[in-house]
Amino acid sequence: xxxxxxxxxTLSVQEGDNSIINCAYSNSASDYFIWxxxxxxxxxxxxxxxxxxMDKRQGQRVTVLLNKTVKHLSLQIAATQPGDSAVYFxxxxxxxxxxxxxxLTFGQGTxxxxxx
Amino acid sequence: KAGVTQxxxxxxxxxxxxxxxxxxxxxxxxxxxxxxxxxxQGLQFLFEYFSETQRNKGNxxxxxxxxxxxxxxSEMNVSTLELGDSALYLCASSHQRDRGEQYFGPGTRLxxx
Numbered sequence: 001x002x003x004x005x006x007x008x009x010t011l012s013v014q015e016g017d018n019s020i021i022n023c024a025y026s027n028s029a030s031d032y033f034i035w036x037x038x039x040x041x042x043x044x045x046x047x048x049x050x051x052x053x054m055d056k057r058q059g060q061r062v063t064v065l066l067n068k069t070v071k072h073l074s075l076q077i078a079a080t081q082p083g084d085s086a087v088y089f090x091x092x093x094x095x096x097x098x099x100x101x102x103x104l105t106f107g108q109g110t111x112x113x114x115x116x
Numbered sequence: 117k118a119g120v121t122q123x124x125x126x127x128x129x130x131x132x133x134x135x136x137x138x139x140x141x142x143x144x145x146x147x148x149x150x151x152x153x154x155x156x157q158g159l160q161f162l163f164e165y166f167s168e169t170q171r172n173k174g175n176x177x178x179x180x181x182x183x184x185x186x187x188x189x190s191e192m193n194v195s196t197l198e199l200g201d202s203a204l205y206l207c208a209s210s211h212q213r214d215r216g217e218q219y220f221g222p223g224t225r226l227x228x229x
Binding site: 034036041042043044045046049089091100101102103104105106107108109 | 120147148149151158159160161163164165166171172174206208210216217218219220221222223
């Protein structure tokens with residue numbers, strides 16, 4: 001079935017570097033995307049979202065890029081810090097009437113490790 | 117505002133028993149969604165409630181059920197527990213009636229022995 005997947009399961013970076021986490025989605029009908037960060041023992045934490053009428057959205061130290069042509073999503077973290085170490089998930093939702101309510105489809109996640 | 121709270125945080129049950137998990141959404145949020153997280157399957161959608169009505173349901177057996185109260189608090193119930201039901205159960209709330217960002221609670225870790 002349709003799913004959201006990640007290219008890289010792990011990513012290791014040095015403190016201060018920029019990190020890029022990628023996500024490929026297969027459902028061309030997806031039009032709303034969210035990035036979440038999950039630390040050990042905690043629930044996913046909302047980072048940033050983007051709708052399909054946008055190509056780019058920026059937050060504090062984070063940027064999400066959406067390429068609808070190749071169905072690709074990325075999360076860029078600037079000046080990565082040890083506190084950014086976590087599992088990062090992309091999630092998608094598509095407009096399909098009642099079946100879209102509350103249903104986020106998650107990718108498998110990428111483990112980001114930031115070395116001091 | 118206080119975040120999403122879930123109780124209990126940890127639970128150990130035996131096969132065949134049933135369990136009820138509770139979720140209190142962020143104040144003012146009326147949409148509550150439930151997810152199951154396991155190492156093998158990742159995060160999977162269970163169901164969503166809005167104004168006490170289930171609007172959407174994932175692909176889980178009928179042993180999984182839920183409800184929402186008039187104050188938006190929600191419960192989910194799993195009957196006839198199986199070993200494979202061991203998982204982290206997450207609740208998320210949203211202030212959007214339609215679609216929008218969901219904010220997650222810390223989850224309830226259920227272990228079935």
